[in-house]
Amino acid sequence: MNKFTSVHDVPNIKQFVTDALALKANPYANQDLGKNKTLGLVFMNPSLRTRLSTQKAALNLGMNVMVMNLDKEGWALETQDGVVMNGSTVEHIREAAAVMGEYCDILGLRSFPKLNNREEDYSEDFFNKFVKYCGIPVISLESATRHPLQSFADILTIHETWKPIPNPSQGEGSRRPKVVLAWAPHIKALPQAVPNSFAEWMCKAQVEGMIDFTIAQPNGYELSEDFTAGAQITHNLDEALVGADYIYVKNWSSYAEYGKVLTYPDGWMMNNEKLKLTNNAKVMHCLPVRRDLELSSEILDGPNSLVIHQAGNRLWAAQAVIKAILEDLK
Amino acid sequence: MNKFTSVHDVPNIKQFVTDALALKANPYANQDLGKNKTLGLVFMNPSLRTRLSTQKAALNLGMNVMVMNLDKEGWALETQDGVVMNGSTVEHIREAAAVMGEYCDILGLRSFPKLNNREEDYSEDFFNKFVKYCGIPVISLESATRHPLQSFADILTIHETWKPIPNPSQGEGSRRPKVVLAWAPHIKALPQAVPNSFAEWMCKAQVEGMIDFTIAQPNGYELSEDFTAGAQITHNLDEALVGADYIYVKNWSSYAEYGKVLTYPDGWMMNNEKLKLTNNAKVMHCLPVRRDLELSSEILDGPNSLVIHQAGNRLWAAQAVIKAILEDLK
Amino acid sequence: MNKFTSVHDVPNIKQFVTDALALKANPYANQDLGKNKTLGLVFMNPSLRTRLSTQKAALNLGMNVMVMNLDKEGWALETQDGVVMNGSTVEHIREAAAVMGEYCDILGLRSFPKLNNREEDYSEDFFNKFVKYCGIPVISLESATRHPLQSFADILTIHETWKPIPNPSQGEGSRRPKVVLAWAPHIKALPQAVPNSFAEWMCKAQVEGMIDFTIAQPNGYELSEDFTAGAQITHNLDEALVGADYIYVKNWSSYAEYGKVLTYPDGWMMNNEKLKLTNNAKVMHCLPVRRDLELSSEILDGPNSLVIHQAGNRLWAAQAVIKAILEDLK
Numbered sequence: 001m002n003k004f005t006s007v008h009d010v011p012n013i014k015q016f017v018t019d020a021l022a023l024k025a026n027p028y029a030n031q032d033l034g035k036n037k038t039l040g041l042v043f044m045n046p047s048l049r050t051r052l053s054t055q056k057a058a059l060n061l062g063m064n065v066m067v068m069n070l071d072k073e074g075w076a077l078e079t080q081d082g083v084v085m086n087g088s089t090v091e092h093i094r095e096a097a098a099v100m101g102e103y104c105d106i107l108g109l110r111s112f113p114k115l116n117n118r119e120e121d122y123s124e125d126f127f128n129k130f131v132k133y134c135g136i137p138v139i140s141l142e143s144a145t146r147h148p149l150q151s152f153a154d155i156l157t158i159h160e161t162w163k164p165i166p167n168p169s170q171g172e173g174s175r176r177p178k179v180v181l182a183w184a185p186h187i188k189a190l191p192q193a194v195p196n197s198f199a200e201w202m203c204k205a206q207v208e209g210m211i212d213f214t215i216a217q218p219n220g221y222e223l224s225e226d227f228t229a230g231a232q233i234t235h236n237l238d239e240a241l242v243g244a245d246y247i248y249v250k251n252w253s254s255y256a257e258y259g260k261v262l263t264y265p266d267g268w269m270m271n272n273e274k275l276k277l278t279n280n281a282k283v284m285h286c287l288p289v290r291r292d293l294e295l296s297s298e299i300l301d302g303p304n305s306l307v308i309h310q311a312g313n314r315l316w317a318a319q320a321v322i323k324a325i326l327e328d329l330k
Numbered sequence: 331m332n333k334f335t336s337v338h339d340v341p342n343i344k345q346f347v348t349d350a351l352a353l354k355a356n357p358y359a360n361q362d363l364g365k366n367k368t369l370g371l372v373f374m375n376p377s378l379r380t381r382l383s384t385q386k387a388a389l390n391l392g393m394n395v396m397v398m399n400l401d402k403e404g405w406a407l408e409t410q411d412g413v414v415m416n417g418s419t420v421e422h423i424r425e426a427a428a429v430m431g432e433y434c435d436i437l438g439l440r441s442f443p444k445l446n447n448r449e450e451d452y453s454e455d456f457f458n459k460f461v462k463y464c465g466i467p468v469i470s471l472e473s474a475t476r477h478p479l480q481s482f483a484d485i486l487t488i489h490e491t492w493k494p495i496p497n498p499s500q501g502e503g504s505r506r507p508k509v510v511l512a513w514a515p516h517i518k519a520l521p522q523a524v525p526n527s528f529a530e531w532m533c534k535a536q537v538e539g540m541i542d543f544t545i546a547q548p549n550g551y552e553l554s555e556d557f558t559a560g561a562q563i564t565h566n567l568d569e570a571l572v573g574a575d576y577i578y579v580k581n582w583s584s585y586a587e588y589g590k591v592l593t594y595p596d597g598w599m600m601n602n603e604k605l606k607l608t609n610n611a612k613v614m615h616c617l618p619v620r621r622d623l624e625l626s627s628e629i630l631d632g633p634n635s636l637v638i639h640q641a642g643n644r645l646w647a648a649q650a651v652i653k654a655i656l657e658d659l660k
Numbered sequence: 661m662n663k664f665t666s667v668h669d670v671p672n673i674k675q676f677v678t679d680a681l682a683l684k685a686n687p688y689a690n691q692d693l694g695k696n697k698t699l700g701l702v703f704m705n706p707s708l709r710t711r712l713s714t715q716k717a718a719l720n721l722g723m724n725v726m727v728m729n730l731d732k733e734g735w736a737l738e739t740q741d742g743v744v745m746n747g748s749t750v751e752h753i754r755e756a757a758a759v760m761g762e763y764c765d766i767l768g769l770r771s772f773p774k775l776n777n778r779e780e781d782y783s784e785d786f787f788n789k790f791v792k793y794c795g796i797p798v799i800s801l802e803s804a805t806r807h808p809l810q811s812f813a814d815i816l817t818i819h820e821t822w823k824p825i826p827n828p829s830q831g832e833g834s835r836r837p838k839v840v841l842a843w844a845p846h847i848k849a850l851p852q853a854v855p856n857s858f859a860e861w862m863c864k865a866q867v868e869g870m871i872d873f874t875i876a877q878p879n880g881y882e883l884s885e886d887f888t889a890g891a892q893i894t895h896n897l898d899e900a901l902v903g904a905d906y907i908y909v910k911n912w913s914s915y916a917e918y919g920k921v922l923t924y925p926d927g928w929m930m931n932n933e934k935l936k937l938t939n940n941a942k943v944m945h946c947l948p949v950r951r952d953l954e955l956s957s958e959i960l961d962g963p964n965s966l967v968i969h970q971a972g973n974r975l976w977a978a979q980a981v982i983k984a985i986l987e988d989l990k
Contacts (some may be wrong), residue, residue, distance in 0.1 A: 028366050036688050038716055048404055048426065052396055052433045056368055059394045064719045066712055069403060073729060075948070084952040086847050091948030094960070095967065096708065099947065102972035103712045187416050287429065288405070288421030292414040300424070307425065311708055312432035358696050378734055382763045388700055389724045399733060479866065517746050617759065618735070618751030622744040630754070637755065641977055642762035 001324040003131065005140045006148050007268035008200045012209055016152070017159045020313075020320035023060075027319070031079035033061030033326045035210065038064045040104035041141065044071050044111040044126075049139045049314050050149060061326065065124035066104065070096075079126050093126070094133045101134035106325055113144035113191050115259030122224075124171055137325045139318075147193045150286050151201035157272040157310045158211065158246055161282060177210050178279070182237055183217045184294040186251035186267055189261050194286050195252050196227040203230040220262045224255050237268060241277040246306075248284045249295045257295060271296035275304060282306045331654040333461065335470045336478050337531045343546030344538055347489045350643075350650035353390075356413035357649070363656045368394045370434035371471065373458075374401050374441040379617060379644050380471045380479060382436055387648035391656065396398070396434065400426075409456050423456070424463045431464035436655055443474035443521050445589030451475065452554070456512045467655045469648075473628050477523045480616050482647040487640045488541065488576055491612060506542050507575035508609070512567055514624040515598055516581035524616050525582045526557040533560040546570035548594045554585050569599060571607040576636075577626045578614045601626035605634060612636045661984040663791065665800045666808050667861045674868055676812070677819045680973075680980035681722075687979070691722030693986045698724045700764035701801065702729050704771040704786075709947060709974050710801045710809065714768055716980035721986065726764065730756075740788050746825035753786070753795045761794035766985055773804035773851050777918030781805065782884075797985045799978075807853045810946050811861035812977040817970045818906055819873065821942060836872050837905035838939070843877045844896055844954040845928055849921050854946050855912050856887040863890040876900035878924045884915050897928055901937040906966075908944045909955045931956035935964060942966045 003009055010016050023030075039058040041051065051067065068074065078089035085092065100107055109130050113121035127143040140148055164174045181198055202213040204313055207230065216230040216239075217223065234240050243246065249270045254260045269292075270283060283299050285307045291297050299305055304308045333339055340346050353360075369388040371381065381397065398404065407426050408419035415422065430437055439460050443451035457473040470478055494504045511528055532543040537560065544562040547553065552563075564570050565610045571577065579600045584590045599622075600613060613629050615637045621627050627633055663669055670676050683690075699718040703713065711727065718725045719900055728734065737756050738749035745752065760767055769790055773781035787803040800808055824834045863874040867890065874892040876899075877883065894900050901907065909930045914920045929952075930943060943959050945967045951957050959965055 034721070038719065040712065043403075046403055046405060048398070048400075048421075049429055051403075052370065052398065052430065055396050055435045056394075059368065060366070064716075066715050068708070068712065070708075072402065072732065073703075073711075075706060078951070082952075086953050090950075091708075092951050095947055095949060097973040099709055099966045101711065102968065103716045103975060165833055183785035240854070256795075272614075287425055289425060290415040290420075291408070291422050293416050297411070308428045308432065311425075311429040315433060373733075376733055376735060378728070378730075378751075379759055381733075382700065382728065382760065385726050386724075386763045389698065390696070402732065617755055619755060620745035620750075621738070621752050622742075623746050627741070638758045638762065641755075641759040645763060 001321070001328055003138050004148060004321045004325065005131070005138065005143065006197070007145050007151065007204050008218040012208070013155060013201065013205050014210060016320060017156050020156050020160070020316040023319045023323065024316040027060045030323055033323065034058065034061035034063035037105040037329070038066060038103065039106050039322065039327060040100055041067045041106065041108045042100065042110070043141070044067045047110055047141065049311055050110065053314035054141065054149070054194070054318045057315050057322055060319055061322055063322070078159045081130055081267065083168045084310070093129050097130045097133035098135060103134045104136060105329060106137045106139065106322065107134055108141045110141035111143055113193070115189055115191065115253065118255070118258035122233065129265065137329070139321055139325070142193055144191065145193055146197040147315065148197055149317055149321065150194055151197040151309060152321065153313040154198055154248065154284065155201055155205050155210070156317055157284065157306055157313045160313070161306065162245070165224070176210065177189065178243050179211045179213050179246045180244045181215045181248045181250065182240065182270060183221050183268060184251045184270060185264065186290060186294060189253040189259050190251050192223060192252045192255055195250050196222055196249060198250070199223060199227045199231060202230065206230055215239050218264045218268060220256060221252065221264070222252050222253070222256060238277055241274060244278040244281045246284060247278065247281045250286065251294055269294065269296065270299060272298050284310050287311055331651070331658055332467050334478060334651045334655065335457070335461070336527070337467065337475065337481065337534050342538070343531065343535050346650060347486050350486050350646040350655045351490065353507060353649045353653065354646040357390045360653055363653065364388065364391035364393035367435040367656060367659070368396060368433065368597050369436050369438065369652065370430055371395065371397045371438045372430065372440070373399050373471070377440055377471065379641055380440065383644035384471065384479070384648045387645055387652055390649055391563050391652055393652070402626065409459055427460045428465060431466045434466060435468065435659060436467050437464055438469040438471045440471035441473055443523070444522065445519055445583060448585070448588035467659070469651055469655070472523055474521065475523055476527040476530070478527050479644065479647055479651065480524055481527040482580065482651065483640060483643040484528060484614065485531055485535050485540070486647055487614065487636055487643045490643070491636065492575070506540065508573050509541045509543050509576045509578065510565060510570045510574045511578045511580065512570065512600060513551050513598060514581045515578045515594065515599060516620060516624060519583040519589050520581050522553060522582045522585055523555055525580050528578060528580070529553060529557045529561060535556065536560055544570050546651065548598060550584050550586060550592045551582065551594070552586060553582070560589035568604070568607055572606055574608040574611045576614060577608065577611045580616065581624055599626065600629060602628050605629065610634070614640050617641055661979070661988055662797050664808060664981045664985065665787070665791070665798065665803065666806050666857070667811065667864050672868070673815060673861065673865050674870060676980060677816050680816050680976040681820065682960060683979045683983065684976040687720045690983055693983065694718065694721035694723035697765040697986060697989070698726060698763065699766050699768065699982065700760055701725065701727045701768045702760065702770070703729050703801070705786055707770055707801065709971055710770065713974035714801065714809070714978045717982055719983055720979055723982070727914060739789055753789050757790045757793035758795060760794045764796060765989060766799065766982065767794055768799040768801045770801035771803055773853070775849055775851065775913065778915070778918035792886050799981055799985070802853055804851065805853055806857040806860070807980065808857055809974065809977055810854055811857040812981065813970060814858055814908065814944065815861055815865050815870070816977055817910040817944065817966055817973050820973070821966065822905070836870065837839070838903050839871045839873050839906045839908065840900045840904045841875045841908045841910065842900065842930060843881050843928060844909045844911045844930060845924065846950060846954060849913040849919050850911050852912045853916055854909050855883055858910070859883060859887045859891060863888065866890055875902045878928060880914050880916060880922045881912065881924070882916060883912070898934070898937055901934055904938040904941045906944060907938065907941045910946065911954055929954065929956065930959060932958050935959065940964070944970050947971055
């Protein structure tokens with residue numbers, strides 16, 4: 001693997017999940033692989049889970065880690081070419097990325113969308129230029145439109161916890177879990193990166209026969225079809241919840257009216273009442289979660305919540321990604 | 331040891347001091363203990379000595395360290411239950427702490443008091459919830475009401491430097507040093523955490539027969555009796571200084587008129603003139619110190635100051651604590 | 661070596677360059693040297709290249725690294741003696757430096773000039789006090805008047821890339837490269853640290869027979885003669901460029917009218933047109949560079965630019981310095 005920026009970098013999800021679970025069972029078996037190798041983690045935006053889990057994953061593999069909060073410890077970067085740099089940007093991304101590539105073997109980069117201009121955000125201009133100019137493998141720590149380390153941990157968590165009772169009347173095998181991505185309320189305009197990425201991974205996992213995938217999103221909150229092809233899509237949450245085994249709760253701002261928080265009908269917050277519609281579904285969220293706004297405390301503190309387990313799996317997802325890249329380093 | 335949040339976690343101070351001095355003599359003997367173990371250091375407030383000494387202590391023990399300045403790199407945490415999180419807090423401490431517990435084996439936490447509401451600060455609500463929800467051993471890097479790593483380094487420094495001339499007329503043993511905690515002026519309202527904790531440790535050390543302990547505090551600046559039971563207490567500094575072997579200089583704001591800077595009589599700044607009242611006492615301070623406001627430059631730059639030695643011992647105190655916790659990790 | 665604050669700490673540049681290139685060829689051969697040794701990196705100002713390259717250099721040598729952004733994570737330091745500290749400074753440099761010396765074996769320090777008071781900046785008061793009070797070897801990560809790690813990487817890059825065609829008509833040896841330090845425009849008032857330091861190193865390298873050195877600086881922008889003795893100096897850029905093999909492009913503010921940005925004649929931005937005057941010169945810059953203000957994009961993106969290579973060499977310069985200090989640690 002020479003970069004990890006979306007599910008398209010992953011040949012086979014099932015195999016990748018298997019690799020990650022092997023690392024979880026035996027975390028320190030590959031420390032020679034990372035010896036004298038350095039992972040640089042570059043943050044243009046804050047991070048808690050991603051920072052710590054990726055750092056720990058690299059340490060488990062014997063690597064050194066250097067963290068760079070470029071938004072706070074650095075300076076403003078220019079991304080456009082042909083600009084006379086006589087304004088507020090101090091360094092061009094061409095130089096900044098190339099220099100970081102000189103000191104590291106792998107770079108992780110987090111860069112959020114600005115949510116002002118859809119075309120600009122969805123071009124992934126900043127992220128792609130960083131990948132291009134740094135000259136070494138890059139791991140997305142969440143870009144403007146995707147958060148693949150999160151999505152990988154999500155499918156890992158589903159695969160790991162899915163223990164269906166085999167139903168002989170349906171044949172000898174086990175049935176596939178029904179996974180529902182459910183939009184939830186929020187007071188702020190959040191990126192579509194997590195749901196885009198989750199949808200993209202779930203659609204591929206569905207093709208691989210791992211799950212069945214449904215998206216419930218209110219009118220006006222439809223995700224870009226570039227990420228959702230193959231999913232069952234509905235505007236009716238209750239309908240989607242029927243028979244669900246996993247509910248992935250997440251807010252996002254509008255894609256159509258880009259970056260806007262639109263009005264929405266009542267009844268989109270997940271709670272125990274709604275849980276009754278499901279197949280005693282496990283509830284997931286990428287965190288941070290706004291309690292009793294996106295998701296009820298009763299669920300988060302109850303037996304159906306997977307959110308901490310899921311966050312813990314961020315470590316093994318990151319470790320599998322770094323290991324795959326280390327194995328292909330020239 | 332499964333947490334270190336106050337002297338109450340320490341069965342025997344004298345033994346713990348002996349352990350720390352053994353580490354000081356042989357810092358790198360226990361590196362297998364920390365192999366593949368990770369210490370997370372979470373700061374809600376700035377830190378210099380605590381950050382560096384604890385980090386170095388963990389490295390000496392072969393651990394990995396991840397530092398998280400949650401106040402600057404993170405976001406505001408909600409601590410109350412039953413709150414609809416539609417305000418400025420981004421994540422609940424239940425999730426944030428639990429997630430950090432997933433990636434680390436031990437966590438250190440610094441969280442200062444707000445000095446607005448005594449009951450709230452003295453409940454240690456934030457700190458205790460973090461301990462409860464993270465699910466792994468926690469080391470206090472200074473909480474609202476205590477700074478036990480500092481106090482441990484303090485008693486270590488006293489024990490290490492106390493070289494009395496045995497006085498046969500008093501029997502065959504050596505006498506115990508007289509230790510005075512002396513309030514000092516400041517322009518800002520400071521927490522009571524350091525003096526509370528120092529008092530608590532000294533009172534226990536007195537019970538163990540290690541020292542004799544006196545507190546000199548001006549009217550209105552009396553520390554909570556929960557921390558000072560067993561100490562000699564006076565409002566007269568000069569009286570307290572007579573025969574003192576160690577003077578621990580420290581400012582704190584009022585506990586009675588909570589968090590206030592009250593007027594105080596002249597003569598509370600420690601200087602060479604006052605030193606004459608003592609038994610050529612050694613002078614200590616936890617640092618940072620305001621020169622010629624709390625403590626005179628002539629003392630700090632003279633032979634009686636222990637402040638740098640004392641700061642150096644923060645390392646060995648931290649290392650003894652981490653080692654004790656590592657030994658009891660399941 | 662017991663400190664690295666200027667070229668005066670280097671007995672022989674050519675030998676030091678040879679050492680650095682040996683490390684570049686074999687980066688991990690000296691990991692026993694740094695075992696259980698700690699490098700503390702203290703930043704009073706932002707850093708990208710210096711932070712990452714020095715950190716990586718220490719890791720290559722088997723050291724631990726602790727980074728301290730004292731400007732952001734710490735508090736204001738007092739540097740003057742005899743001051744009653746009842747203002748905004750929280751800790752005196754005497755204590756802060758001494759304490760950091762307790763936890764580290766080597767310290768790196770970055771501290772920029774304020775550009776208000778030339779005498780104060782050029783006294784290097786802050787830097788020198790830090791060196792004095794910390795009590796351990798100090799590496800300059802750029803001080804008010806010098807940036808020796810940069811300059812070392814610069815001469816290393818020149819030495820490494822200089823491949824002249826031997827000219828038998830001039831004797832059997834190779835000729836020395838002509839190196840030109842060329843002032844360039846900028847919109848902000850920048851320190852003289854990089855050009856001072858570069859000049860100081862080049863003048864010594866010239867004495868060692870490694871290069872020929874010329875400075876081109878506009879009227880009013882003359883560097884202090886304390887750093888330029890032995891250089892060819894001109895106010896005419898085009899004249900300086902004739903026959904140049906290396907051009908070091910850099911802006912600085914006025915030394916005479918201290919810290920001011922003066923008006924300057926047209927024609928000081930380096931571009932391909934000017935490059936024609938040279939001996940197909942390689943172009944260098946310490947970065948960050950303002951594109952098309954200091955230096956044209958066509959050069960930066962073209963075959964004559966050495967800026968990324970030069971930044972990469974920061975690593976080997978730092979590693980040679982740390983190695984030399986580790987070898988002389990008591």
